[in-house]
Amino acid sequence: MQEEIKNLIREALKNLSIEVEDITLEHPADLARGDYSTNIAMAIAKNVKENPKKLAEKIVAEISRLNLEKNIEKVEVAGVGFINFYLSRKFFSKSVEEIVNKVESFGKNDVLADKKIMIEYTDPNPFKPFHIGHLMTNAIGESIARILEHSGAVVSRANYQGDVGLHIARAIYGLLQNEKLQDKKGSNAFQAANIGRAYALGSGAYENDVGGFLAKKEIDEINKKIYHKSDKKINEIYDWGFKVTMQAFEDLYKILGTKFDFYFLESQMAPIGERIVRDNLDKIIDSPHSKMIFEKSDDAIVFKAEKYNKEGQPKLHTRVFITSQGLPTYETKELGLTFEKFKTNPEMNLSIIVTASEQMDYMRVVAKAVSLLHPDFESKMKHITHGMMRLPSGKMGSRKGNAITGESLLNDARDFILEKMTDRDFSNEEREKIASDVGVAAVKYSILKQATGGDIVYDFEKSISLDGDSGPYLQYSFARANSVLEKAKIAEILPDPHVFPPEIFEVEKLLYKFPEIVLRSAKEYEPHYIANYLIEVARAFNSFYGNNLIVKKEDKASSYKVALTYAFTFVMKTGLHLLGIETPEKM
């Protein structure tokens, strides 16, 4: 449609002997101002030395002369020189027909056809709680993965875990201090929660160790034992703790709707990265200034990235890759990880990492090192960052008063929804499943409704709120629409997009835009365009629902309204899927 209108404009301009390179065509913010709009008259008015409004009128006259396509109802000049296009009733009924025929493939595009993309996200560490930041990364990563898939990409999901390091020593210290926490009965979540408590215990002991550094010393000792696997008892605890916390994460992924294809462990990436760093130590790379990548400095191996700073690009700084103790740092592991990803997937076109924005600066340094070592990779790496979950002061803690973890938040959301569902007639199993899906929707939506870059002020009450601008609102609209369709089946009213009524419903003016929205989300790696769009569509549908009786035998347009309702459910279902949100048929 967009191209059709552009060609029409181009033709009209040609008749007026005006040449243009590019025509911008957009949707006016207000539906009352038409379905498409162009600013072309204003843009070229200066060059042609004509009043923009008069020019716009000439163009419109020309377009009208060209015989309007039957898809366009009318064209008019508005404001200071905009040309607005109003699409015809027929266009909208055809778009409803298209959606009904395509079902859930409506909205797909092929800009990334056959591209192989790996996306790494979530990255919780074994022995530590899955906190709300992981929830945030997971929601964003999963949604982007699905959006890219909808654009034709072959996506693999990767998770990267810190399976060695001080955090584990702290947890094991805690477990040794309080053996009750080593309870091996109960669910994975229960055991993992105990390990989380042990971690908090060990962490506190490590940091507040004023009495002669006993705890600190002991934890450092445990750390070495973990590294060398030299202590049988610690090995046993480690094996159990690793397994049970990783399994607890899996249980959460299942609830969240994520399935990873690759797991990378820090301990395995370390030697890979270390070899790369040591092999390139003091090596002069081929560059006009004969600069080195890795060099020694105060016994450590560092990368003085600031040497590569360029005007107009983010400033880089020095990072330590191998400590003076000879141990690889996070940067080296990340370097190893990057190379390992490309090695595992030689055909990979793009490697995406999703993390919090605090990691932005050193990831840039790592990326620079990678691209100096392997220039091919430079354009194939993308780091997507998101803000922090900030808590409004005085509102800490979950409903049960504990610290908020990802799991407690999801549980609280689910319980809150269960309370709301008392009047509905469901089996226990159904009820649990629906409450879980709606709870996940509430949390995910509150993360995905805003642009990924910024912080999110995390308000528990609001995040599980079901009103207005929320995930459950979207699901509710979907469930309602389904209910209408059930009724239509019973009444034997079949959908028919051809018998349309004269009036055009607002929801129709939104549904056909879905593919454009998906495309934009894919290009910008931004799920929130879809979230905002779905709210608009849901609102329009709820309004339609409120003002029309859809299933009504006597109404000739009933079968059209049923078709429109089907179209709405398909778009909503697909859109929510792209956000990583389930669509219960009933709620």
Add this chain to the structure above:
RNA sequence: GCUCUCGUAGUUCAAUGGAUAGAACAGAAGGUUUCUAACCUUCUAAUGUAGGUUCGAUUCCUACCGGGAGCACCA
């Protein structure tokens, strides 16, 4: 100090350089013998400050003010 980010209704968020800055929550007023009221309808209310570029700026540039993050052996 340097770098990166962000400043929009009372609050939490939108707005590919365009028209009357859009929602939600909170507040005010209505709506249920009809398909799920987790809903609908109506009202009140905002671009940090000062310049610049432009026909036109919330958006781009500069300075300032204010919040957040990062800046050598933690991840």
